[in-house]
Amino acid sequence: MKRLAILGSTGSIGKSTLSIVEQFPERYSVAALAAGRNVEGAFAQSLRWLPRVVSLATEDLAAELASRFRQAGVTGIETVHGTAGTIACATLPEADFVVSAIVGVAGLEATHAAILAGKPVGLANKECMVAAGEILTAAARERKVPILPIDSEHNAVHQCLRVGAHSEVKTIWLTASGGPFRQLALDQFESITPEQALKHPTWVMGRRITVDSATMLNKGLEIIEACRLFDVAPSQVRVTIHPQSTVHSLVEFVDGSILAQISITDMRLPILYALAWPERPASSLTFDLGALRHLEFEQPDFERFPCLRLAFEAAEKGGAHCIALNAADEVAVGAFLERRIPFTGIPRTIEKVLAATPEAHPATIAGVLASDRDARERARALLA
C-alpha cells in the first residue's frame, strides 16, 4: 500500500490522482492533501479519503476547514497552511509518495523538501524542473529518490528510455500538437485574440498552459524539463509536431532504433504509471490500436513559434535564463489575456527579459525564487 501526499489535490491532476486511488484501493491510500484556496473541495476530499493532514493556502482558510471538520464531527485530520503547511504534507513521515501538482513555482519548495525527505515524487509541475531542475535532480541523485514525470510527453520518454542505457540515447523527440495556429498565416499572428488562443485542439487544460500551447512556449518549457529530468543536452532534444497527440513522445538511440509511446490522451495514465512504477497495473485506460488509421508529423516552424527558439537558447544558458523564460512568459500571458499586449507580444516580452537577464545559476531554492521575482519585475516593468 502506497500512502500518497497530493500537493494540488483539487486541481485537475490532483483529481485525476484521486480517481486512480479510487480505482486501486488495494494499492493506494491518501496521507496528505494540499488544496490551495479551495476549502469546499478540500473538505469533500477529506471526508472521502481521510488523510492525516490537509493544507490550505492561508491560516484563515485552514481555520475554516477545521471548523467544518468540527461541525461534521470529523476528528483526526490535522489542518495546516501556507508554504510550511504544504511542506508538512510533502514530508509527512506516513507518506510514501508525493504527487507534486501545484501549478507554478509555488510548489517548488515543497517538492524540494519531499526529495530531501527521501520521498519518491510524481512530478506534474513543469515549472519546478524549469526553474530549479539542477537543484532538484542533484538532490534526487544524492538521495537516490526517483522523480517520475506525470506530464504525458516526459512520461512517454521515461518509458521509452527503459529500452536502452543513458549513454545510448541520441535524441529525445517531444511531440507537440502544434496548437490552434499551426497552419495560420504568419501575418495573422499579430491579431490573435485570447478567445482564439484558449481553444486547444486535443487537451483541455488551464488558461496559461493553453496559451503556452498556442505559442509553443509550453513545449519550450518541456525541452528544458527534458534536459533536466533525463540529463541530456539541449542539442539532444527535438520537437516534432503531431496533431493527433497519439504518440506522446519518442526516444532515438545511437544504434538507430526509435521507441515511441502511444496511449489515450488521459492524464490518469501517466499518473498511474508514476504511482505504480516500476510496475504496470491493469487499467481500463486502453487505446484502440485496431481503430488507429493514420498519424501525421511535421517539423515545427521556428519563425511561426519563436518561443521554441527562445527556449532552446535559455536551455543552453541554463540557470537564471530558464527561470526568466518561465517567469516572463507567465507575466506576458497574463498581459495578453487582459488584452494589454498582442499574441506576438508574448515572445517579444520574453526575448527582452532574457536579453536583460544576467547569466547566473542559483544554487538554492531561495536563490531560484529571488531570480524568479527579478524576472517577473523586469517583465512587468517592460509591459507597464
Next chain:
Amino acid sequence: MKRLAILGSTGSIGKSTLSIVEQFPERYSVAALAAGRNVEGAFAQSLRWLPRVVSLATEDLAAELASRFRQAGVTGIETVHGTAGTIACATLPEADFVVSAIVGVAGLEATHAAILAGKPVGLANKECMVAAGEILTAAARERKVPILPIDSEHNAVHQCLRVGAHSEVKTIWLTASGGPFRQLALDQFESITPEQALKHPTWVMGRRITVDSATMLNKGLEIIEACRLFDVAPSQVRVTIHPQSTVHSLVEFVDGSILAQISITDMRLPILYALAWPERPASSLTFDLGALRHLEFEQPDFERFPCLRLAFEAAEKGGAHCIALNAADEVAVGAFLERRIPFTGIPRTIEKVLAATPEAHPATIAGVLASDRDARERARALLA
C-alpha cells in the same frame, strides 16, 4: 570481442551480418561459416574473415573448397559438410554467438545444437520457431540461453518488451506491409500471377517469402513465432497493416501504454541489435524522424487473407499443425510459382493439409522433421 558462427553466411542475412562485422571490427570476428552450396561465396568470405571452420552442403563441395584453399595457400581453415558440418559450426567451442540464418527447416538441427551447447542465438529463421518453437524455447530456458530475434517485427517486439514485465503484456501487435494485394478486388485474387506476387512494396526478399508476404502467410508464421519467442497465447497477438513498414511492431501493456519501435527498413539494424544486446552500439543506420510525415494503419481483412486465419488456428492447436502450416505453404507456393495452382490455391491447399493433420506435439527435433515430411507429402499428394 564476440566470435560469431554464421549459419547461412552467403544468404542475405549472412551477408548483412558480415557487413556489421566489417563496421565493428573491435566487437566482432568470425569463427565459423556455413554456406550451403555456394563454394565461390564461401571461398571469398573465408579469405576475408579467416574463420576456423567452413561448412558446405555436401562432401564434394567441401572438398572443392579445401582444394581452392590449398591452391591459394590458405591454411588453418577446416572444411566440413552436411548437417553434421553445420552443427559443428553451431557448436564450435570458439564461437560465442550463433547467427541462425539458414532458410527453412534445414537450419533447425544446428540451431537446436547451438542452444544445447549454451550459445546465444540470433534467430533469422522463422521456420525454426514455427516448427520447433516449443523444443527450442524449452532448451533455451533450461540453459538460460538468450534467443534474439533478427526479423524486424520480433526484434521490435523484443525491444518494446523491455519497458515492462512479461505478466504486464496484453497484446503484441505485429505490423504487416499488407503486400501488393492489400487493395485488390477480391474477385481478382484467383488470377494473380507469380510475377504480380513477386513484387513486394517495401522489402526485397527471397521468392517464397515474397509470395508469403502477398498471401500474408508470412505474417501468420510470425504470429506463431511471436507466441513461441515471447511465451504468449495466440489471442495475445494481433496484426495491423502498416503499408510504410516504418513502425516495425508494437507491444500493448495492461495499463494501457503501447510501445512502438521505428527504424529504417534495413536488416542490419536488427542484426546489430541481436549481436550487441543488451548494448546498443552507435551506428549510421539512422531513421530521419524529422522527415517523417505520416503513418497509416488499417485492419487486416481475414477474407482477403485466409492464411492469417489459418495461422491463428494452427497457433491455437500448436505442434504438428504449426509444422504443417509451414510445410504445406512451402509446397503450395512452389506449385503456384510453377503455375500449377492459382494464388488462391495456396490457402486452399494449406487448409486441406491442416484438416488432415492429426493433433500431435513432437518432443524431439527428429519428430519435428518427420512431421514436416508427412505434411509435405500430404501437400504434394493433394497437388498431384
